[in-house]
Amino acid sequence: MVFNGIHALVTGGGSGIGLAIASALAAEGATVTITGRRLDVLQKAAEADTGRLDPVQMDVTDEAQTVDAIAGAVDRHGPVKICVANAGIAEGRSLAKTDMEFWRRIMATNLDGAMVTIRESLKSMRQADWGRVIAVSSIAGVRGLKGAPAYTASKHGMIGLVRGLSEDFLGSPITFNAICPGYVDTDIVTRNVTSISERAGISADAARDIMISANRHNRLIAPQEVARAALWLCHPEAASVNGQCIEISGGQT
Ligand code: NDP
Secondary structure, three states: OOOOOOEEEEEOOOOHHHHHHHHHHHHOOOEEEEEEOOHHHHHHHHHHOOOOEEEEEOOOOOHHHHHHHHHHHHHHHOOEEEEEEOOOOOOOOOHHHOOHHHHHHHHHHHHHHHHHHHHHHHHHHHHHOOEEEEEEOOHHHOOOOOOOHHHHHHHHHHHHHHHHHHHHOOOOOEEEEEEEEOOEOOHHHHHHHHHHHHHHOOOHHHHHHHHHHHOOOOOOEOHHHHHHHHHHHHOHHHOOOOOOEEEEOOOOO
């Protein structure tokens, strides 16, 4: 139980990749605060797991709510030593169709939300003098994703954030890294299958095949595969891995 007694925070921890990471950390002894907007989804996830997941309603686009929720979690479980900024939305729109409302919604969730979550978690990591920060970016954080300039920019921004912080905290026992998955079998892919098939006028199966073949090893990635990488980055033995972006994409780049 590598993470016995450690309090971890996983945003968007009620589903998909976030839940897989939260469950993997809990299985190794961590107490994990899982957050999201839908409390019922979080509660269901917590009930189905090890009893070490604490569901907390928190919208990362609401700065005050995020500050309060993380402070409350620290009061209940002690300093956050592992922070996984995973909450995100993925929607594709051409630049011509990108109005400020859409642009800000993507940025507010994926980038601003990660910044506030990490900033607040860092308060307790600095006190504890140990920490692991992981941003769940995307393959769209390392290369352009066709038809999704706002999402691509937000995911590039998350990598910039952890790289910048890894410089600021150089020499401290706190590390900052990003994980960049290709297409993972979660609700996001299911929703994208629907929107791609509608936009391109192709069947849902054909849309799903486009995503599967983009992964190069010709299958969707399981959320648990992403969780293994997160677990490794959190391990005390990964102390020398800092400011990196770990791609889990079946070799997309
Ligand atoms: P999910 O839709 O299952 O997970 C997204 C999570 O983020 C949900 O639990 C959702 O909870 C939460 N979330 C969304 N908006 C907010 C918000 N404003 N405040 C708080 N929580 C929020 O899909 P995934 O597991 O696939 O996505 C997780 C991350 O992985 C995302 O950042 C995504 O961009 C990234 N990713 C996913 C890939 C894939 O192919 N699946 C590929 C590359 C990256 P709720 O709705 O209850 O708020």
